[in-house]
Amino acid sequence: MKDLRIVFMGTPDFAVGILDAIYKNNYNVVAVITAPDRPAGRGQKIKYSAVKEYALEKKLPILQPTNLKDEQFLEELRNYNANLNVVVAFRMLPEVVWKMPELGTFNLHASLLPDYRGAAPINWAIINGETTTGVSTFFIDEKIDTGAIILKKETSIGHNENAGELHDRLMHLGADTVIETLDLIKQENVTTTIQPQEETKTAYKLNKDNTKIDFTKEGNQIHNLIRGLSPYPTAWCTLIDNDNEWNVKIYEAKYEEDAHNLPIGKLVSSKKEIKIAVKNGFINILRLQLPGKKPMMANDLLNGVTFSDNAKAI
Structure with missing residues (x-):
């Protein structure tokens, strides 16, 4: 002993x-x-x-x-x-x-x-x-x-x-x-x-490049990236809406299979949800963070922000 x-x-x-x-x-x-x-x-x-x-x-x-x-x-x-x-x-x-x-x-x-x-x-x-x-x-x-x-x-x-x-x-x-x-x-x-x-x-070191969301990938791969980086260091993407552009952190999302003819990355929003078009479906953004803001649920963000039909994520 x-x-x-x-x-x-x-x-x-x-x-x-x-x-x-x-x-x-x-x-x-x-x-x-x-x-x-x-x-x-x-x-x-x-x-x-x-x-x-x-x-x-x-x-x-x-x-x-x-x-x-x-x-x-x-x-x-x-x-x-x-x-x-x-x-x-x-x-x-x-x-x-x-x-x-x-x-x-x-x-x-x-x-x-x-x-x-x-x-x-x-x-x-x-x-x-x-x-x-x-x-x-x-x-x-x-x-x-x-x-x-x-x-x-x-x-x-x-x-x-x-x-x-x-x-x-x-x-x-x-x-x-x-x-x-x-x-x-x-x-x-x-x-x-x-x-x-x-x-x-x-298990490579995480950096700005390998934490960026690539919306051309399969929906399940994107879902795994987001949850695999939450709550830190967080997956991110760029939202573009006409002349506005934001680097946005995505804390939580779910993949929804759904046939569509929309271009990859197109942002589809309503009063309650934000979705990004991907192959064979959508990434439904549940929790996110805009620059200078605290993380928030998507429906809370949509109380004060309206996206145009031109909005997209890259």
Whole structure:
């Protein structure tokens, strides 16, 4: 039986759910490493990471290095005498860090590895129309998300489930999986499975190009893109109505099959709904955000905005 001394590394809300489970299961977290504080918002006020907020609340020691190879940081890390690192939604670690603890460093990844290695596994599983996904724990090696797998847990993806909803479910599934992984390590009962190294489905970093809606695609593909990017970073398109042009975020929509002869991208609106013509049907926009406005339901927008017959989406 091993007495675990854990350094936890993570930054966003997803990581907080895992750290909370570790803490509540009475594992010894000797330090927390998270991203440096950054100015955010219009006022550029200093913002703490979600993990830092939690660590402060629980009075856990916090390290916020800008350079993970900095000798002062490494010396401070060594002084905590940890024998295991646990990583959730953090950055790539240099070898000197992940090799430091006696028992190694394991990562929780929000996919069924080797599928969806990379930055945005939750989003891409939905965007690509997957019906199942899950979480994996694995020992970190020199590449990204390629190390030996400890545990995998699977879950289904709902037909209309969005990335935010799946994120929350995977956080809970991930917490259970991390605790089970810690128990195995504590009991010195870990067996691992080597991942196949060939390229599989990839969770590319999200950017302005791959989050833009292409209305020439099939309706189900567009529906999957919108829910796979909601509520963040959000799918977007450009609405054009005569001389007016807006870049609009689409938070929620549904695909309706319906034969028509309208040009792709034509906007069809009534007092209650906004639809965009696509192949074999329409994308019915349910929730959206115009520049400078808050997100709103389409029927609320239509109380104050009227689109002409020339309106289209590109």
